[in-house]
Amino acid sequence: MPLQRDDEQRPRTRRQTEMDAARHRLEEEDQDSMGATAAAEAPTGPSSEINLAAVLAAMQASMEAARREQEAARREQEAARREQEANQRQLQDLIAANQEEARRDQEAKQNLILEKIDHGLVTLGEKVKNLTLEVKEVSARTDSLEMRFDDMNQKIVKLQAREPVAVGSSSHTHCTSAAKFDVPRFDGTSSWTAFKYQFETLVKTNRWDDEQSFAALTLALRGDALLVLENLPSDGRTLERLMEGLDTRYGDKHLEHVFRAQLRERIQKPNESLQQCRG
Structure with missing residues (x-):
């Protein structure tokens, strides 16, 4: 100027x-x-x-x-x-x-600031929508599990109302208490073979039918073993399929694959013989 x-x-x-x-x-x-x-x-x-x-x-x-x-x-x-x-x-x-x-x-x-704000709002809305869907899915799964547990509790009540038959007794001899025949817990970290033997013994001793056995086995599962039950289809939750799923997941065949994988990854240490490494 x-x-x-x-x-x-x-x-x-x-x-x-x-x-x-x-x-x-x-x-x-x-x-x-x-x-x-x-x-x-x-x-x-x-x-x-x-x-x-x-x-x-x-x-x-x-x-x-x-x-x-x-x-x-x-x-x-x-x-x-x-x-x-x-x-x-x-x-x-x-x-x-x-x-x-x-x-x-x-x-x-x-306009650039408004576009960024609009984009942020759209992204936030999508995240909220996805989160809402996830919450609904979790709620539905929770309701389903609650219904299952309610059903199992009712079956347990029915089981407890019956007097289990003692091991080695005749069909007319009954045990005075059912507490000593409780099903042990299984979370996948203990031996499946031992648990399976105990469970089958209790089924034979108490003369449970498939429905009662399925309810007792379901209540005994914990931790990762419970996922086997969740992965079963809704129309295929039977005692046979549950036993097959647990046997596949934790049985001897599964352990054989695990041992073979560990053996392949085994590295021979210094001053270790081949027999010691393979043993």
């Missing part, structure tokens, strides 16, 4: 100097014309009329030149005024363009 004002002031100073010079010349010509008039008035005779006409002609020529110079100075002032107005308009246009560009930049930044 200051540089532009200096540029606007420079032509005005030059024109002012030229006008001052023209005014100075006019004053000098007026003085010369006044001196010539005084000189013309001094002598007398016919030649004085000729000198007077020449002086008048000179004065008219000087006045005409002064008028022309004034007209030129006026035109220069008008041109300077127009140039100043054009510079002002150009400056106003530049300011307006800068303001418009700043406004557009601000709108672009605001």
